[in-house]
Amino acid sequence: MRFFERQxxxxxxxxxxxxxxxxxxxxxxxxxxxGLALTWLAVWGWHQPGPLRYPAYxxxxxxxxxLFFVLGGWWIExxxxxxxxxxxFARRAGAREARPDSSPEEQRFCNVVQELSIxxxxxxxxAMVVSRSAAINAFAAGWDEDDAVVAVTRDALELLxxxxxxxxxxxxxxxxxxxxxxxxxxxxxxxxGLEMVFGLGQSMCERDELGHLRITAIPGFxxxxxxxxxxxxxxxxxxxxxxxxxxxxDARAVQWTRSRDGLGGVLRKVLAQQRLPGGLTxxxxxxxxxxxxxxxxxxxxxxxxxxxxxxxxxRIRRIYGRDMGPLPLQTD
Numbered sequence: 001m002r003f004f005e006r007q008x009x010x011x012x013x014x015x016x017x018x019x020x021x022x023x024x025x026x027x028x029x030x031x032x033x034x035g036l037a038l039t040w041l042a043v044w045g046w047h048q049p050g051p052l053r054y055p056a057y058x059x060x061x062x063x064x065x066x067l068f069f070v071l072g073g074w075w076i077e078x079x080x081x082x083x084x085x086x087x088x089f090a091r092r093a094g095a096r097e098a099r100p101d102s103s104p105e106e107q108r109f110c111n112v113v114q115e116l117s118i119x120x121x122x123x124x125x126x127a128m129v130v131s132r133s134a135a136i137n138a139f140a141a142g143w144d145e146d147d148a149v150v151a152v153t154r155d156a157l158e159l160l161x162x163x164x165x166x167x168x169x170x171x172x173x174x175x176x177x178x179x180x181x182x183x184x185x186x187x188x189x190x191x192x193g194l195e196m197v198f199g200l201g202q203s204m205c206e207r208d209e210l211g212h213l214r215i216t217a218i219p220g221f222x223x224x225x226x227x228x229x230x231x232x233x234x235x236x237x238x239x240x241x242x243x244x245x246x247x248x249x250d251a252r253a254v255q256w257t258r259s260r261d262g263l264g265g266v267l268r269k270v271l272a273q274q275r276l277p278g279g280l281t282x283x284x285x286x287x288x289x290x291x292x293x294x295x296x297x298x299x300x301x302x303x304x305x306x307x308x309x310x311x312x313x314x315r316i317r318r319i320y321g322r323d324m325g326p327l328p329l330q331t332d
Contacts, residue, residue: 007255010248014241021190021237025070028194028230032066033059035222069200073193078185086142086149086181090128093139093288095151098127105157109165113150116169119256122177125150129157136160136270139291140172140181148176159269159329167253167262171293174252180245184290187241191234198227235306242290242308250315264319265327270294271312272326 040054100107110127117124125140125148133153142148150172152165160168175181204220207213253263270293289295295309304311316324 007248007251010244010251013244014248017237017241017244021187021234021241024230024233024237025190025194028070028197028226029063029066031226031230032197032223033062035226036062036219039219039222066197069196070190070193073196074186074189076189077192078189085147086140087126087128087147089141089288090139090149090151093130093141093151094132095128095130095149098129103157108162109152109157109169112162112165112169116166116173116256120170120173120177122173123148125173125176128152129154135273136266136294138168138172138293139288140175141288141291142176143182143185144179145176148181150176155273156266160266163257163259163262164265164269166257167259167264168266168293170253170256171249171263171266173256174249175245175291178245178248178252180249181291183245184238184242187234187238188290191231191238194227194230194234196227198224198231201225201227239290239306239308243310246308246310246315247318250319254319260319264316264324267294267312267316267319268324268327269329271316272329274312275326 037054037058040058098106098110100110106129109129113127114124123145125142125145128149128151130137130151130153134155135153136155136159138150138152138156140148140150150169152168156165156168201220201222201224204216205213205224206217250263254260257263290308292309294312295307313323
């Protein structure tokens with residue numbers, strides 16, 4: 001695997017997607033202004049004699065209110081996600097602190113976190129375990145290195161070799177080192193802000209006590225439609241950024257461990273679990289699904305477009321340069 005080329009490609013694609021995200025916010029503001037302008041023209045403008053004129057500061061107010069909802073929603077959601085730090089977030093997902101004295105597997109996990117942190121030249125995150133989960137998975141959480149945690153599931157402890165555990169931990173450390181956890185929180189906040197524009201349109205379209213539409217429903221329909229498309233574009237771009245950061249973390253893991261079979265072995269065992277009858281799809285807290293090592297792969301093309309994770313098969317192919325089958329679910 002040419003991991004430096006893969007890293008540069010992922011970073012380049014991420015920059016393009018972030019530019020597209022900013023462009024989507026700008027287009028949303030323009031679309032809201034256009035929708036309200038057409039609504040005003042159709043309902044009130046044609047009644048006015050003389051040349052067409054909009055009310056004073058019409059576009060200034062529209063732009064200000066739209067940005068207030070977008071940026072306000074971003075601030076509120078980002079603050080909620082940040083509150084309590086990485087440990088608090090991990091505990092909400094069902095994780096507990098690792099206990100190296102309780103089992104050899106947890107001792108090995110803590111040792112690997114320390115070793116890989118030295119290799120990555122970063123402060124070691126807190127090691128945590130999601131003991132209730134019955135599938136190989138992991139996630140990193142935290143606003144920065146000072147409050148970062150790396151959590152792994154019980155199956156990851158019991159079914160991975162030391163080399164594979166190194167690959168898994170290296171992948172999660174990359175997310176912390178590259179600021180992916182912070183970026184994900186910012187993007188989630190921005191999407192929440194876009195959703196608030198849609199919510200504003202919905203509230204304007206609500207009926208009164210007699211079941212009649214209010215006058216605000218006229219511009220409300222335009223805001224609701226624009227807000228929905230803005231939210232959908234934001235979700236799609238956020239997922240696309242997340243997929244590129246997964247590719248970047250995969251390449252980083254290979255670089256730091258100098259082994260394709262580390263993370264590659266993890267993903268091949270995940271593939272084996274996914275192909276079990278019925279598969280293994282444990283429930284996760286909604287706020288952590290986009291931060292997992294691997295997510296769900298069910299659904300059609302639209303579902304994959306909104307999936308923050310590339311397919312396991314595609315990630316394996318990028319690591320090895322060819323398709324590789326699943327590995328037996330055992331440590332030796």
